[in-house]
Amino acid sequence: MTLAQAQPQSLEFDCETGNYHTFCPISCVAWLYQKIEDSFFLVIGTKTCGYFLQNAMGVMIFAEPRYAMAELEEADISAQLNDYEELKRLCLQIKRDRNPSVIVWIGTCTTEIIKTDLEGLAPKLEDEIGIPIVVARANGLDYAFTQGEDTVLAAMANRCPTSADVTTPEEKEERGGIQKFLGLGRKKTDTTTHSDADETHYHDHPNLVLFGSVPDPIVTQMNLELKKQGIKVGGWLPAKRYTELPVLDEGDYVIGMNPFLSRTATTLMRRRKCKLIGAPFPIGPDGTRAWIEKICSVFNIEPKGLEEREAKIWASLEDYIALIRGKSVYFMGDNLLEISLARFLIRCGMTVPEIGIPYMDKRYQAAELALLEKTCHEMNTALPKIIEKPDNYNQLQRIQATRPDLVITGMAHANPLEARGINTKWSVEFTFAQIHGFANARDILELVTRPLRRNNNLKEMGWDKLIKEEAKV
Amino acid sequence: MKLAYWMYAGPAHIGTLRIASSFKNVHAIMHAPLGDDYFNVMRSMLERERDFTPVTTSVVDRNVLARGSQEKVVDNIVRKDQEESPDLIVLTPTCTSSILQEDLENFVERAQLDAKGDVMLADVNHYRVNELQAADRTLQQVVQFYIDKARKQGDLDTTKTAKPSVNILGITTLGFHNNHDRTELVRLMGDLGIEVNLVVPDGASVHDLKKLPQAWFNLAPYREIGPMTTQYLQAEFDQPTVEINPMGIVETARCIRAIQATLRAQGADVDYEPFIDEQTRFISNAAWFSRSIDCQNLTGKKAVVFGDNTHAAALTKVLTREMGIHVLLAGTYCKYDADWFREEVSEYCDEVLISEDHGAIADKIAQLEPAAIFGTQMERHVGKRLNIPCGVIAAPIHIQNFPVGYHPFVGYEGANQLVDLVYNSFTLGMEDHLLEIFGGHDTKDAITKTMSADTDLGWTTDGVKELNRIPGFVRGKVKRNTEKFARDRGISKIDAEVLYAAKEAVGA
Numbered sequence: 001m002t003l004a005q006a007q008p009q010s011l012e013f014d015c016e017t018g019n020y021h022t023f024c025p026i027s028c029v030a031w032l033y034q035k036i037e038d039s040f041f042l043v044i045g046t047k048t049c050g051y052f053l054q055n056a057m058g059v060m061i062f063a064e065p066r067y068a069m070a071e072l073e074e075a076d077i078s079a080q081l082n083d084y085e086e087l088k089r090l091c092l093q094i095k096r097d098r099n100p101s102v103i104v105w106i107g108t109c110t111t112e113i114i115k116t117d118l119e120g121l122a123p124k125l126e127d128e129i130g131i132p133i134v135v136a137r138a139n140g141l142d143y144a145f146t147q148g149e150d151t152v153l154a155a156m157a158n159r160c161p162t163s164a165d166v167t168t169p170e171e172k173e174e175r176g177g178i179q180k181f182l183g184l185g186r187k188k189t190d191t192t193t194h195s196d197a198d199e200t201h202y203h204d205h206p207n208l209v210l211f212g213s214v215p216d217p218i219v220t221q222m223n224l225e226l227k228k229q230g231i232k233v234g235g236w237l238p239a240k241r242y243t244e245l246p247v248l249d250e251g252d253y254v255i256g257m258n259p260f261l262s263r264t265a266t267t268l269m270r271r272r273k274c275k276l277i278g279a280p281f282p283i284g285p286d287g288t289r290a291w292i293e294k295i296c297s298v299f300n301i302e303p304k305g306l307e308e309r310e311a312k313i314w315a316s317l318e319d320y321i322a323l324i325r326g327k328s329v330y331f332m333g334d335n336l337l338e339i340s341l342a343r344f345l346i347r348c349g350m351t352v353p354e355i356g357i358p359y360m361d362k363r364y365q366a367a368e369l370a371l372l373e374k375t376c377h378e379m380n381t382a383l384p385k386i387i388e389k390p391d392n393y394n395q396l397q398r399i400q401a402t403r404p405d406l407v408i409t410g411m412a413h414a415n416p417l418e419a420r421g422i423n424t425k426w427s428v429e430f431t432f433a434q435i436h437g438f439a440n441a442r443d444i445l446e447l448v449t450r451p452l453r454r455n456n457n458l459k460e461m462g463w464d465k466l467i468k469e470e471a472k473v
Numbered sequence: 474m475k476l477a478y479w480m481y482a483g484p485a486h487i488g489t490l491r492i493a494s495s496f497k498n499v500h501a502i503m504h505a506p507l508g509d510d511y512f513n514v515m516r517s518m519l520e521r522e523r524d525f526t527p528v529t530t531s532v533v534d535r536n537v538l539a540r541g542s543q544e545k546v547v548d549n550i551v552r553k554d555q556e557e558s559p560d561l562i563v564l565t566p567t568c569t570s571s572i573l574q575e576d577l578e579n580f581v582e583r584a585q586l587d588a589k590g591d592v593m594l595a596d597v598n599h600y601r602v603n604e605l606q607a608a609d610r611t612l613q614q615v616v617q618f619y620i621d622k623a624r625k626q627g628d629l630d631t632t633k634t635a636k637p638s639v640n641i642l643g644i645t646t647l648g649f650h651n652n653h654d655r656t657e658l659v660r661l662m663g664d665l666g667i668e669v670n671l672v673v674p675d676g677a678s679v680h681d682l683k684k685l686p687q688a689w690f691n692l693a694p695y696r697e698i699g700p701m702t703t704q705y706l707q708a709e710f711d712q713p714t715v716e717i718n719p720m721g722i723v724e725t726a727r728c729i730r731a732i733q734a735t736l737r738a739q740g741a742d743v744d745y746e747p748f749i750d751e752q753t754r755f756i757s758n759a760a761w762f763s764r765s766i767d768c769q770n771l772t773g774k775k776a777v778v779f780g781d782n783t784h785a786a787a788l789t790k791v792l793t794r795e796m797g798i799h800v801l802l803a804g805t806y807c808k809y810d811a812d813w814f815r816e817e818v819s820e821y822c823d824e825v826l827i828s829e830d831h832g833a834i835a836d837k838i839a840q841l842e843p844a845a846i847f848g849t850q851m852e853r854h855v856g857k858r859l860n861i862p863c864g865v866i867a868a869p870i871h872i873q874n875f876p877v878g879y880h881p882f883v884g885y886e887g888a889n890q891l892v893d894l895v896y897n898s899f900t901l902g903m904e905d906h907l908l909e910i911f912g913g914h915d916t917k918d919a920i921t922k923t924m925s926a927d928t929d930l931g932w933t934t935d936g937v938k939e940l941n942r943i944p945g946f947v948r949g950k951v952k953r954n955t956e957k958f959a960r961d962r963g964i965s966k967i968d969a970e971v972l973y974a975a976k977e978a979v980g981a
Contacts (some may be wrong), residue, residue: 019529019530019531019532019549020507020532021507021510021513021514021530022508023506023508023510023511023514024507024508024509025508026508027508044474046484046567046568046569046599047483047484047485047568047598047603048484048486048509048567048568048569050477051479051480051483051484051487052508052509052511054479054480054869055483055511055515055869055870056549065478068476068477068478069475069476069477069478070474070475070476070477071474071475071476071477072474073474073475074598074600074601076474077572077600081474085474086474090474090476091474093476094476106567109506109508109509109533109569110568110569110572111570111573113538113573114572123838139506140506140507140508140509140534140537141506141507141533141534141538142534142535143507144507144508145508161614203914215942216942217942217943220939220969221973224969224970224973249818259843303679312975312977316977316978358507393556396525410514411514411517411518412510412513412514412517412526413517413525414517414518415517415518415521415522415523416517416522416523416524416525416526419524438977439973466523467523467524
């Protein structure tokens with residue numbers, strides 16, 4: 001009898017620096033303009049950028065568009081026109097037409113290459129037109145897909161006021177960042193009895209701000225989760241409105257919702273002198289529990305009922321987990337949520353041979369990577385190989401060779417893989433779906449199991465491969 | 474700088490890639506930053522393409538910028554040549570990488586030393602031309618490249634085929650109903666006893682391009698993509714061109730008559746008049762529709778038409794000549810080719826609009842209040858807002874423009890399809906109107922109503938607010954499940970916390 005081949009005991013990392021596909025980081029405009037309701041996003045780029053947002057992202061403009069392109073033309077590129085005057089003209093028009101509370105300039109690859117000094121132009125123009133201008137360089141030379149949000153939030157982190165800036169009670173309340181109707185996040189200056197009654201539920205802990213753009217229901221759910229532990233959320237970056245950006249003081253605590261926000265984390269630590277709580281991300285019941293526990297431990301609070309809570313969620317997921325247990329899932333790499341999703345799916349009993357990821361910040365994701373490793377050991381499965389900047393062509397060869405049960409991939413490869421009898425799920429769906437927190441674990445599995453359920457329905461038809469010959473990939 | 478909210482035509486590299494990936498066994502290398510490569514997504518998603526899009530991005534990132542991209546681009550071309558042995562590799566930059574002012578021609582020469590297949594640089598100015606112009610130009614460039622190559626190798630046979638034959642030029646991937654138009658045109662040529670020499674570029678092999686001069690004539694159905702190639706072939710080989718878009722009964726007949734004249738001039742004894750008559754009066758239903766009582770109701774109805782040159786001009790003619798509809802305004806976004814459009818439509822409409830600004834068209838529509846619009850997805854959207862029905866007749870393409878069933882726009886079947894499109898646009902508008910009068914739609918908001926009269930359940934303000942945030946299409950289900958959950962547990966007031974507890978418990 002021979003022993004099974006020894007499995008590596010720690011995670012293996014590789015960087016292929018290959019030719020890979022992800023969406024452009026300016027994609028973040030699609031969800032951020034909806035999240036920040038009083039904003040206007042101006043993407044300063046070329047026709048290529050504009051057509052991307054319109055056609056590939058399918059962002060349709062509506063009656064009151066709150067994003068637009070500042071389309072660079074030949075005269076801009078050859079520096080025949082004055083950038084300042086051009087941007088001023090456009091921003092004045094935006095002010096006239098929409099009067100937003102903030103204009104976010106999204107720099108692109110082109111502004112990088114022609115070296116437009118957006119950060120230099122913004123303060124002067126801001127003074128001149130009287131609207132704050134936030135500059136984010138969401139370019140594809142430095143960033144991938146979801147990291148676009150990271151550049152915007154990092155820029156906005158610098159715009160959060162300190163408590164010295166916020167003097168009126170009204171503004172304090174607004175900056176509390178939390179919907180009033182929940183009776184949360186009120187300052188001591190509040191006098192309503194309701195608030196006072198609530199106040200008693202909370203432990204006395206330092207200010208905590210959560211960062212990451214998540215849909216409003218997730219905001220409410222996470223606030224409630226932390227409220228159950230007696231933790232009061234001091235605000236969210238970003239808030240629903242630019243004017244409601246949270247108060248940030250030196251020494252305040254911050255924690256991220258998403259794995260792609262490393263730059264925002266760094267800015268909050270270095271520029272705002274906040275303390276970052278490094279935790280796995282609140283994706284899946286295991287991640288959510290670890291995330292809450294970490295916050296509790298930092299604040300010296302004994303967490304209540306989390307173990308039972310997690311167990312209950314797992315029990316409720318059993319019908320979905322039965323469909324995927326023992327199956328393999330391959331991440332081609334797209335939105336930087338890969339590690340968290342892989343960790344959750346391994347906990348569900350899946351195996352993961354490879355995780356492609358466009359960018360890996362091992363420090364910001366340290367706790368998540370540690371949990372991934374721990375999960376693999378506990379589930380007694382092989383550790384996945386993590387490949388940064390993968391080469392899509394090589395990946396497709398590996399997929400053809402190993403034929404995983406499910407491939408989570410960008411949109412460009414989904415249909416061709418399906419035609420070759422390989423189940424796929426679009427990675428972007430995880431970017432847009434509500435996947436955070438305890439309750440939404442079910443939504444992740446709803447997405448993950450959908451191709452498997454669909455293809456179970458089609459199984460008896462014998463339509464596995466829908467191409468004539470095995471085309472060269 | 475231009476403040477832009479919407480684009481009717483894409484950037485130049487999209488046009489180049491549409492040509493390259495239409496050919497069989499041609500690969501394109503995009504020299505571009507991450508994210509510029511969404512062409513692959515469009516082709517795979519919009520066209521539901523089963524094969525991997527033959528386009529690879531040679532990613533330009535900070536390191537590549539610092540070190541220069543020649544090595545990387547050349548390596549990627551040679552690598553792709555080895556991996557897939559394409560006949561041709563087309564290198565294209567994008568708007569962004571084109572401003573790096575690199576000697577891409579030199580990259581191509583370098584790569585050609587090691588590559589077995591051919592390598593070429595798409596010669597397009599990314600700031601001066603759009604998708605359509607770039608596609609037209611790239612097609613001509615590829616054709617010329619292979620004609621020159623054959624000539625150099627003494628391999629160019631310009632003898633005409635024995636029987637009358639045609640090259641159909643300009644059918645591409647991601648074209649508006651191009652796949653169906655192709656089938657219809659090939660069928661039409663078959664009916665006319667004309668052999669199809671080549672269809673280019675869709676599904677063509679570059680090695681066959683040297684056979685182009687053997688056809689008796691070239692047919693370029695689209696004004697946007699194809700004419701540069703037909704002009705080149707006409708200049709080079711004196712090969713006649715038919716550039717009439719056979720859309721609608723009248724123009725289809727005019728196109729066939731032009732073909733007839735071309736063939737007769739070359740000595741073929743053809744008479745297509747009986748065919749045209751048979752098709753028009755007895756086989757196609759479009760002419761009969763014009764005569765039918767249904768069409769009477771369309772008489773004098775007012776419409777606005779907007780699209781690319783080909784489709785907007787064709788629709789304007791069909792509406793006015795074949796259906797008696799009054800075209801208030803005909804417009805195109807092909808600004809670069811405005812004269813042609815004006816000449817084609819001026820006599821059929823009150824007003825001509827040449828603009829790339831969707832706002833200008835929307836304002837016109839709002840002001841003219843037509844009974845129907847025939848435009849792009851954008852005008853459909855405008856129509857929705859103004860409650861005016863809109864039939865989509867032109868790109869920018871949308872997944873809805875790749876119907877699974879057969880919907881050509883050209884030829885006799887295309888004429889039938891147009892009739893359906895026009896008729897349904899108007900009648901659906903009427904139905905909508907009636908529905909509104911009789912209140913036939915679903916009640917808008919069920920949130921505030923309780924499920925039954927004796928229920929003692931109530932929603933708190935925050936509960937309702939939270940419920941309202943749940944997408945409309947599942948809200949009803951979530952509400953029912955939550956109320957069931959609350960009733961089971963004897964909870965009488967549902968707040969946000971209860972809502973989420975219920976979601977957790979029942980997976981609502």
